[in-house]
Amino acid sequence: xxxxxxxxxxxxxxxxxxxxxxxxxxxxxxxxxxxxxxxxxxxxxxxxxxxxxxxxxxxxxxxxxxxxxxxxxxxxxxxxxxxxxxxxxxxxxxxxxxxxxxxxxxxxxxxxxxxxxxxxxxxxxxxxxxxxxxxxxxxxxxxxxxxxxxxxxxxxxxxxxxxxxxxxxxxxxxxxxxxxxxxxxxxxxxxxxxxxxxxxxxxxxxxxxxxxxxxxxxxxxxxxxxxxxxxxxxxxxxxxxx
Amino acid sequence: xxxxxxxxxxxxxxxxxxxxxxxxxxxxxxxxxxxxxxxxxxxxxxxxxxxxxxxxxxxxxxxxxxxxxxxxxxxxxxxxxxxxxxxxxxxxxxxxxxxxxxxxxxxxxxxxxxxxxxxxxxxxxxxxxxxxxxxxxxxxxxxxxxxxxxxxxxxxxxxxxxxxxxxxxxxxxxxxxxxxxxxxxxxxxxxxxxxxxxxxxxxxxxxxxxxxxxxxxxxxxxxxxxxxxxxxxxxxxxxxxxxxxxxxxxxxxxxxxxxx
Numbered sequence: 001x002x003x004x005x006x007x008x009x010x011x012x013x014x015x016x017x018x019x020x021x022x023x024x025x026x027x028x029x030x031x032x033x034x035x036x037x038x039x040x041x042x043x044x045x046x047x048x049x050x051x052x053x054x055x056x057x058x059x060x061x062x063x064x065x066x067x068x069x070x071x072x073x074x075x076x077x078x079x080x081x082x083x084x085x086x087x088x089x090x091x092x093x094x095x096x097x098x099x100x101x102x103x104x105x106x107x108x109x110x111x112x113x114x115x116x117x118x119x120x121x122x123x124x125x126x127x128x129x130x131x132x133x134x135x136x137x138x139x140x141x142x143x144x145x146x147x148x149x150x151x152x153x154x155x156x157x158x159x160x161x162x163x164x165x166x167x168x169x170x171x172x173x174x175x176x177x178x179x180x181x182x183x184x185x186x187x188x189x190x191x192x193x194x195x196x197x198x199x200x201x202x203x204x205x206x207x208x209x210x211x212x213x214x215x216x217x218x219x220x221x222x223x224x225x226x227x228x229x230x231x232x233x234x235x236x237x238x239x240x241x242x
Numbered sequence: 243x244x245x246x247x248x249x250x251x252x253x254x255x256x257x258x259x260x261x262x263x264x265x266x267x268x269x270x271x272x273x274x275x276x277x278x279x280x281x282x283x284x285x286x287x288x289x290x291x292x293x294x295x296x297x298x299x300x301x302x303x304x305x306x307x308x309x310x311x312x313x314x315x316x317x318x319x320x321x322x323x324x325x326x327x328x329x330x331x332x333x334x335x336x337x338x339x340x341x342x343x344x345x346x347x348x349x350x351x352x353x354x355x356x357x358x359x360x361x362x363x364x365x366x367x368x369x370x371x372x373x374x375x376x377x378x379x380x381x382x383x384x385x386x387x388x389x390x391x392x393x394x395x396x397x398x399x400x401x402x403x404x405x406x407x408x409x410x411x412x413x414x415x416x417x418x419x420x421x422x423x424x425x426x427x428x429x430x431x432x433x434x435x436x437x438x439x440x441x442x443x444x445x446x447x448x449x450x451x452x453x454x455x456x457x458x459x460x461x462x463x464x465x466x467x468x469x470x471x472x473x474x475x476x477x478x479x480x481x482x483x484x485x486x487x488x489x490x491x492x493x494x495x496x497x498x499x500x501x502x
Binding site (some may be wrong): 047050051052069071073075077079080081082090091093094095122123124142 | 389391392394395396397398399400401405409410413416493494495
């Protein structure tokens with residue numbers, strides 16, 4: 001087990017109770033989606049797991065040592081004054097990796113998300129999808145074991161989103177990542193993950209923990225198979241019952 | 243073509259206005275101690291160029307000293323505020339008091355405290371005190387404007403406060419800081435001139451003093467020439483700071499980017 005979140009609760013100072021009692025655990029190599037209606041506390045849960053937000057109740061435990069984390073926000077969240085390379089290099093710079101090595105690793109991360117040749121480009125010179133790729137490259141540059149993504153593709157057009165979904169699956173496979181992917185799209189959660197955690201409306205509780213077919217067992221063109229439809233039906237039903 | 247017209251039209255307007263002014267003075271026989279003709283102001287400028295240009299350099303240098311002092315102090319204090327809410331709560335009211343107190347009223351005090359033997363230092367101090375607040379308030383605002391998610395990211399990667407300041411907060415603050423500098427730079431000049439007027443006769447040697455001196459002698463043409471140089475100085479300050487803003491922001495910030 002990589003991570004155990006037990007009885008997470010969070011109430012914000014404005015009185016909104018985001019999470020009531022959320023427990024789940026993750027195994028190394030999981031690709032898990034956190035799915036729920038808007039405002040159900042899934043982003044809050046992700047920020048608590050990342051250690052960016054203290055829970056009011058419950059705890060997040062890492063049975064082994066805490067893995068290296070990567071976080072991707074809904075917005076690309078890039079530094080507008082810095083080029084793609086400098087943006088991807090940020091985690092390494094903060095961790096005091098030497099400039100030469102940091103540049104090499106950041107450039108390699110950019111190349112892995114298909115941005116070779118765009119190292120000198122500023123965020124405003126890139127499309128929305130490319131900015132999100134820089135954001136992913138930045139998360140990859142620090143060589144994370146656990147990658148947390150908070151509705152990263154929600155603001156992108158469908159064509160870009162489908163491409164990025166496949167890229168994310170490739171990176172997950174290649175690096176043996178553990179991924180927690182927050183989304184409100186049933187189709188996206190079914191396509192990407194092998195396990196979907198369905199949250200109830202606010203305050204968030206775990207409503208269902210659905211195991212989906214392993215990526216390795218899925219037929220090519222999974223999106224067009226009856227199996228994919230079946231997955232979506234199961235997740236939708238759980239969401240409706242939540 | 244459009245750029246050329248942008249320059250041409252104001253120049254054309256200036257030429258028309260000056261010609262009208264010249265004609266008015268000539269036709270109405272207005273005495274030169276009331277309103278000197280542009281031609282008389284021009285010849286006064288040429289005649290007194292040595293003393294006027296020296297005064298202009300003094301005004302520029304004193305204003306610049308005050309401005310740079312204010313800039314350093316304001317940035318340092320803004321950084322302190324960004325690191326400590328307590329410091330901000332304790333000190334910000336005093337910065338506001340400094341701003342709302344009319345500088346003309348404190349100028350005589352400062353002149354006495356610093357001493358008339360260090361007149362330029364006193365003038366620079368007054369200019370700096372006026373420039374200080376707009377730079378401070380904009381720098382504080384700028385340091386607070388950093389993207390929360392970017393700040394979270396620096397926390398995620400275990401950045402020190404210093405690293406967060408240098409990599410995220412200071413660059414985020416740059417657009418607001420430059421706005422503050424533009425306002426501060428222009429009003430530093432106003433402060434310097436005010437202080438020179440407050441200092442009065444015989445001690446200061448800047449353009450404001452030249453205006454006082456020439457007006458007392460009813461040499462209105464010289465007074466107008468000094469006034470024109472003062473306006474030019476203000477334009478130079480504003481232009482230099484705008485250029486700096488453009489150079490630093492044009493690649494990434496909307497405010498300074500060319501639109502197509």
